[in-house]
Amino acid sequence: MSPIVDFISQPWHWAVSGAMISLVMVLLLWFGGEFGVSSNLRTMCAIGGAGNKYDFFKINWKNQIWNLVFIGGAVIGGFIATQFFASPEPVQISESTSAYLETIGINTPQTMAEGTGYVPEEIFGLDRMFSISNLLFLIVGGFLIGFGTRWAGGCTSGHAISGLSNLQLPSLIAVIGFFIGGLIMTWLILPQLLSSINPIP
Amino acid sequence: MKFIKFLLTGILFGIVMTKSEAVSWFRIQEMFRFESFHMYGIIGTAVILGAIFVALIKRAKGKTITGEPIKFNPKNMSIPRYLIGGSIFGLGWAMTGACPGPMFTLLGHGVWAILLVILSSVLGTYFYGAVRSKLPH
Numbered sequence: 001m002s003p004i005v006d007f008i009s010q011p012w013h014w015a016v017s018g019a020m021i022s023l024v025m026v027l028l029l030w031f032g033g034e035f036g037v038s039s040n041l042r043t044m045c046a047i048g049g050a051g052n053k054y055d056f057f058k059i060n061w062k063n064q065i066w067n068l069v070f071i072g073g074a075v076i077g078g079f080i081a082t083q084f085f086a087s088p089e090p091v092q093i094s095e096s097t098s099a100y101l102e103t104i105g106i107n108t109p110q111t112m113a114e115g116t117g118y119v120p121e122e123i124f125g126l127d128r129m130f131s132i133s134n135l136l137f138l139i140v141g142g143f144l145i146g147f148g149t150r151w152a153g154g155c156t157s158g159h160a161i162s163g164l165s166n167l168q169l170p171s172l173i174a175v176i177g178f179f180i181g182g183l184i185m186t187w188l189i190l191p192q193l194l195s196s197i198n199p200i201p
Numbered sequence: 202m203k204f205i206k207f208l209l210t211g212i213l214f215g216i217v218m219t220k221s222e223a224v225s226w227f228r229i230q231e232m233f234r235f236e237s238f239h240m241y242g243i244i245g246t247a248v249i250l251g252a253i254f255v256a257l258i259k260r261a262k263g264k265t266i267t268g269e270p271i272k273f274n275p276k277n278m279s280i281p282r283y284l285i286g287g288s289i290f291g292l293g294w295a296m297t298g299a300c301p302g303p304m305f306t307l308l309g310h311g312v313w314a315i316l317l318v319i320l321s322s323v324l325g326t327y328f329y330g331a332v333r334s335k336l337p338h
Binding site for chain 1: 226320
């Protein structure tokens with residue numbers, strides 16, 4: 001493999017990653033768009049005809065096609081990164097996190113044979129996905145994302161990156177909300193939920 | 202052709218989300234458990250550099266590629282909307298380990314189960330549109 005491909009293929013330092021995200025935001029602004037992914041979910045509803053039923057979806061979705069193209073690109077980017085720039089090792093999670101996850105029945109991959117460390121098999125594995133509990137888990141999780149982001153008017157990209165970069169107080173409140181919900185789920189709900197989905201033998 | 206630049210920017214975004222490991226469910230758990238600086242470093246760097254870029258664009262009266270002024274829309278002030286809506290999103294973020302950008306990126310990884318998360322997030326957005334008038338904003 002070429003040295004350049006090897007160089008890109010290592011996991012990126014957080015500072016490089018953060019800088020690249022701000023570059024994406026600036027590029028979208030320069031191209032006449034803005035950085036906010038969750039509004040695509042509203043556009044998808046509008047394209048599906050939801051505007052006939054609810055005014056919230058009566059938008060000229062043709063003006064939003066650029067954003068759909070952007071997330072289409074994100075899918076391709078995910079493909080390219082895993083096919084051509086795959087890391088030599090799984091995601092290196094802190095030992096305390098992986099030790100904790102073990103206690104709630106989630107294995108953190110240590111070798112590429114166990115997985116890339118992006119998503120846990122116990123939740124996303126195709127062989128488990130069709131159990132009732134895993135189906136419910138994924139459906140409820142997605143529903144909360146779609147409902148919550150629209151009520152809050154944005155997600156991590158729209159509020160945490162675009163909004164905070166523009167020093168918007170509403171975005172700061174939204175980010176505080178993201179953490180309230182995230183901490184409640186991580187510390188109080190997920191341990192119960194995951195140990196019931198993945199009973200430890 | 203005018204969409205090509207958005208496609209390329211999206212491809213860059215998908216690569217960044219993957220190589221930064223921000224799409225990792227494990228990284229999100231680590232973040233909410235305060236056991237690593239990684240995600241805070243990413244978001245912090247993006248916000249600090251982003252704020253500098255936004256300030257420069259405003260000062261230089263930056264224009265888009267087609268010559269229109271770059272607009273920044275201020276968000277309307279509200280507490281319940283952002284705090285409650287944001288908390289509900291946070292619940293889903295910690296569950297699935299994916300916010301909307303990574304959801305789509307993970308599809309490119311071949312994580313097919315994420316398709317279910319994407320579909321139900323569209324459903325959640327639809328439900329919001331249906332009950333919107335009854336919610337505090």
